[in-house]
Amino acid sequence: MPKSRTSSLTRRGFVAAGGALGLVAALAACGGTDSAKGDGGKDKGSAASGPWTFTDDVTKKEVSLKAKPKNIVAFTGTAAALYDYGVPVKGVFGPTRTADGKPDVQAGSMDISKVEILGNVYDEFNVEKYAALQPDLLVTNTWDGKYWYVPEASKDKILKLAPAAAIGVGGDATLDKGLQRTAELAKALGADLNSKTVVDAKARFEAASAKLREATKANPGVKVLAGSGADALFYVSTPDTSADLKYFKSLGVEFVTPEKLDEGGFFESLSWENAGKYKADVVLLDNRTGTLQPDALKAKATWAELPAVKAGQVTPRVTEPIYSYDRCAQILEDLTKAVQNAKKVS
Known part of the structure; x- marks a missing residue:
């Protein structure tokens, strides 16, 4: 997918070099239903009455929270997908705003003025701003078994502040599988997959x-x-x-x-x-x-x-x-x- 600045760049470097000019990605959306769904879109009970779970495609382990997460921070492109399902996020990281102040292509339909931008380019992630958002969950994609656009240098600090749930879009994943997994995550976060818009x-x-x-x-x-x-x-x-x-x-x-x-x-x-x-x-x-x-x-x-x-x-x-x-x-x-x-x- 992405490309690089030098011939020796890995795909991560290449992709990063290809999508790097945004500052804030905003996610003002209607929000979904109150039902909590479980891993892979399976119902695990209501968010109000039981824990929230979803499997992270990086660790292959189940993320478990006491209730459906409310303060969500996401990679810009993943946030844009959740936005399309009516799931709001508090902050974003990744290409969000271009040099002239317009939304980056990866921001989709999001109103980028309504989210906290933690970083607009590869390897940029403001950990202090992230902590201030009191995140319940970090969401991103994964191409190569790593959290996309989460800097290696600050990864440990970031992952200590909130659990992460990544959607696989590399390796064995195909476009339709990535769509299915993203829909499952959106459902788990409150989206109504039976709505006419989604259907x-x-x-x-x-x-x-x-x-x-x-x-x-x-x-x-x-x-x-x-x-x-x-x-x-x-x-x-x-x-x-x-x-x-x-x-x-x-x-x-x-x-x-x-x-x-x-x-x-x-x-x-x-x-x-x-x-x-x-x-x-x-x-x-x-x-x-x-x-x-x-x-x-x-x-x-x-x-x-x-x-x-x-x-x-x-x-x-x-x-x-x-x-x-x-x-x-x-x-x-x-x-x-x-x-x-x-x-x-x-």
């Missing part, structure tokens, strides 16, 4: 998945390259590691598979002189704030020479999806259009 969103996602599968069958042989641009390097992601690309591949999307992956196993970094190493009909381009977008990439001669670029077949990749059904349905719908309209140019 309709899930139906939209399932329909979008079916349409993408149909598109790949109707236009076979279209090669897609998942790439990310930085000043010195062009990153080509493998479809076999990230949850979104694995899911697209399962629906029939044919990806370029890089031959020599960097440490971490998520991508191959190429110098711009070698950016044309792999030929593709469509470039799925990392849309995160910290990465180069098409206008900036025009200055790279080898970018302009890529067959897909010359053909105008470049489409944004939401490299770190917000795991709510409507958001991910839109991703699938956009990719479907790109596959449907693609001409063979490689």
Whole structure:
């Protein structure tokens, strides 16, 4: 998924480098029902009458609290997903606000003026502000068995203040599994998964998945390259590691598979002189704030020479999806259009 500043960066460094320009992510939402759900979305009894439990995908152990947590702090993208379910958070960390003060793409629909921003870039997390929020629960994603955007240097201090519950979006996880786990967490935190909004969103996602599968069958042989641009390097992601690309591949999307992956196993970094190493009909381009977008990439001669670029077949990749059904349905719908309209140019 994410990319890096140097060729030796691991996926964590790469992802971090790709999404790093926000300050505050806000979560003003309606809140959900009072029912407490248990691990994996299973009912463990009412929040008012019994403990709250949920399994953390990092430790694989059950987090147990005396009652449903109220003061929640979350990674921006995870907070944005909870927001879509009507679950509010007190604070956020991760790309939230861009340099011009606007919400980062990872903030989704959140009102970023209404949450405490503990850090807006990778390795930034204000522990004092976090403690002042009196957190009951820290929520984030996990790509590699670590808590995403929780700095290693201050991790122990942070995790002593409140238990953590992470949702797996790397390793064996696929997009649909990440969505399911996020929905289970939202339910445990009070969201009503039987509401018309949620039911309709899930139906939209399932329909979008079916349409993408149909598109790949109707236009076979279209090669897609998942790439990310930085000043010195062009990153080509493998479809076999990230949850979104694995899911697209399962629906029939044919990806370029890089031959020599960097440490971490998520991508191959190429110098711009070698950016044309792999030929593709469509470039799925990392849309995160910290990465180069098409206008900036025009200055790279080898970018302009890529067959897909010359053909105008470049489409944004939401490299770190917000795991709510409507958001991910839109991703699938956009990719479907790109596959449907693609001409063979490689």
